[in-house]
Amino acid sequence: MKDKLLSVALLIGSTCGLAHTAQAQQGFGSGAGLPRNEITHVTGDLYRFRDVRHFGMFLVTPDGIIVVDPTNSRASAWLKTQLDERFGLPVRYVIYSHTHNDHASGGEAFAETATFIGHENMRHNLRKPAPDAPLPPRERLWDTNGDGLMQRAEVEGSAYYNAFDNLDTNADGALSRTEMWERQFGGEQVPPDIYYADQATITLGGKTVELHYTGRNHSDDMTVVLFPEERTIYTVDFLTPKRPPRTTLYGAFFPDWLDSLRQVEQLDFDVISPGHELPGTKADVIEQRRYMEDLVAAVSAGIAEGKSKEELVDTILMEDYDHLIEYDVSRAGNVIGVYETLMSTQ
Ligand SMILES: [Zn+2]
Structure with missing residues (x-):
């Protein structure tokens, strides 16, 4: 497979990195008292932020901030306020781990200043399928009456079951391919400006972040984010x-999932900061x-x-x-x- 190397260096924002680093250290832990959201330090200028059971990350550089997984609109609005207060720097990049709406929503908080990046398979995952599109292979196993739709009993035990009434927007008692898609992908995700295939590198303010595609696992569009200097990776769901x-x-x-894990083992890191x-x-x-x-x-x-x-x-x-x-x-x-x-x- 051909490696696509994307190298982007932004020369915007010439604020002093040392001052912001010091500010970051002082600001640390101040979100810990909040039950829903908090920011915790990983190492250097790398942090993770929390929204209840979900975690995203951000890396602070002198020229701006790189956010990974805005998570949802409530979390990203909170995060933007925190970043403005603590660092006074714009978010220049938003990296998506994958398209699922519980990690990839909320990008609008950073849309004015950031370039959004994700794996190229996000393109088709963000596209709403037609109601009569064929069911995915596994869902076809569940379709015991073979009508190409999912009746309530057919999705028992799956992620669709409890959400059935909300998903069944035309209230016909069955989920179409389009209605099922909403469960994972529906929402207001800001689509990537840049799609990469196998590997990409972002450089900003003298710092580097690598995006690795390690194949299909929990989804077909999963990015492992590697912070080489911080010897840390960010992995989500898989x-x-x-x-x-x-x-x-x-x-x-x-x-494929097994091979994906083997590829992660080969990456050079010490810490996993998970979603x-x-x-x-x-x-x-x-x-x-x-x-x-x-x-x-x-x-x-x-x-x-x-x-x-x-x-x-x-x-x-x-x-x-x-x-x-x-x-x-x-x-x-x-x-x-x-x-x-x-x-x-x-
Ligand atoms: Zn997911």
């Missing part, structure tokens, strides 16, 4: 330290990759033996991983998610 993935949520790509939960280390990547390898191997073996989905849920226990966060609630769902993904792509 790699959460000490928490199993959720393969049923919006579907998943196997075996959910607490930061971790490379050891967490290795554990996550092993979890996924064990899960996919067990489900594949069960399918080869002709076992049913229910038999696999009853017998694949993943006990080696019972120390992980949400192990109990993840286990059955992940067996089902891998089973359905493998069955729908055979």
Whole structure:
């Protein structure tokens, strides 16, 4: 695959970097008392910000700020106020981890000053499909009456079930392809100004941020953001330290996901700052990759033996991983998610 190297250096905003760094240190922790939002220091001029269970990041440079995942409109409005107060610098770049609207919404807070960047597959994910567009392969498995729509009973146990009435905007008792799309992608995301394919590099104010596409995993448009000087990566949804993935949520790509984790292992970093939960280390990547390898191997073996989905849920226990966060609630769902993904792509 051809590497596309994007190098952008902005010469706007000649404010003093040292002053802003000092200001940053002083401002630190002042958001910690807020129950919903807070900013925490990672290292150097790199920070993570919180919106309840979601986390984005930002890197402060003398020439402006690089934000990763504006998250949602409420969070980004709050973040903009914080950045203005603490640093007095404009946001020059917004990087998207992926298109899902619980991470990629809220960009409008920075739209006046920032260039938005995301993986090229965000382009098709942001495009609303026609109501009569065919269902994705896994959803076709659920479509037991074969009408190309999802009745309530057909989405039981999926991310669509609890949101069914909100999604069913024409109230016909079934979700079309368009109505399902709204669950993951609908909203007011500011589309990227720049789409990259395999790898991209942003330079701003003497600092560098790398964007790596490591293939399909939780989505087909996932960016791993690497801060080389800070030896930190930002990963969302497909790699959460000490928490199993959720393969049923919006579907998943196997075996691609495994290869994606192996590629992350090859990156040069010490710390993972994830989109959910607490930061971790490379050891967490290795554990996550092993979890996924064990899960996919067990489900594949069960399918080869002709076992049913229910038999696999009853017998694949993943006990080696019972120390992980949400192990109990993840286990059955992940067996089902891998089973359905493998069955729908055979
Ligand atoms: Zn997601």
